[in-house]
Amino acid sequence: GAFLIYQEGNLVIRAIRDYFHPDIGEILIDTQEIYEQATQFMNHVMPNYVDRVKLYEDEVSLFSRFQIEHQIESAFSREVRLPSGGAIVIDHTEALVSIDVNSSRATKGSDIEHTAFNTNIEAAEEVAKQLRLRDLGGLVVIDFIDMESQKNQREVESRFREALHHDRARVQTGKISRFGLLELSRQRMRPSIGESSNSICTKCNGTGSIRDIQSTALHILRMIQEEA
Incomplete structure (x- = not known):
């Protein structure tokens, strides 16, 4: 029968695995379940740094406190x-x-x-x-x-x-x-x-620009003349 050979960790575990380094002072997690998974992962992989993982319990949301949404937006901005x-x-x-x-x-x-x-x-x-x-x-x-x-x-x-x-x-x-x-x-x-x-813009097909009105109008007129 079929059996599991390998399972990729969830997004938080992958982020810790790929981006954690000793200079990071703390890892804040606002969900109890994910916090426990992250603590378990650190215990197995980097036990010396398990105390860096902390449960965030403040009433102000984690994203608001550290303006995380603004940083996410910067990753999509040109x-x-x-x-x-x-x-x-x-x-x-x-x-x-x-x-x-x-x-x-x-x-x-x-x-x-x-x-x-x-x-x-x-x-x-x-x-x-x-x-x-x-x-x-x-x-x-x-x-x-x-x-x-x-x-x-x-x-x-x-x-x-x-x-x-x-x-x-x-x-x-x-x-x-x-x-x-x-x-x-x-x-x-x-x-x-x-x-x-992201998905490709249906208007410009990913080029970032389209023909202006005057150029499009001339193109249409030429097509009409060819068909006449």
Whole structure:
């Protein structure tokens, strides 16, 4: 007869297995049943850290207390804001994922290098976070703001590699090129959050744009003339 060979853990157990590292101070769970499962899992796999799992019993919901919904929304947004006011813009193509770093301030004048460096540092840390949140895999190209200083370029690369340290996926990174581009390859462990949660727009078929009214009207007129 049939029998169970292997059973994948539930979502919480998979998250702990894939993303837990010693730097995490606590894991809060607001459901008694899941809390018990997580505690049992930690006892078996990482007994030294079982005390990090805690049952959340506050009257204020867990999602509200830590603004989790906002963080979930950021994983679906094309643009993610940075603390200084800049942003990273994430776009998907058939060949790769492109990430553009934008500064909120004008990048001209004496402070151009300082502004570019600070924004790039913030972007490097946020990109590493978004790669994990979105489960992005394959080839990724980051377009950093141009920096003249080689020292600043190496520091951004170093901070980026440091931010990737806790990523369970295998990541290979290059260096920032003369055009400000950094290429990396990230192991595809599962479908990305976009692939598993989004559907293709029926209006534009995933291109992100459609023909405007004038262009469509001219197209219809030409078709009528051909049929006449």
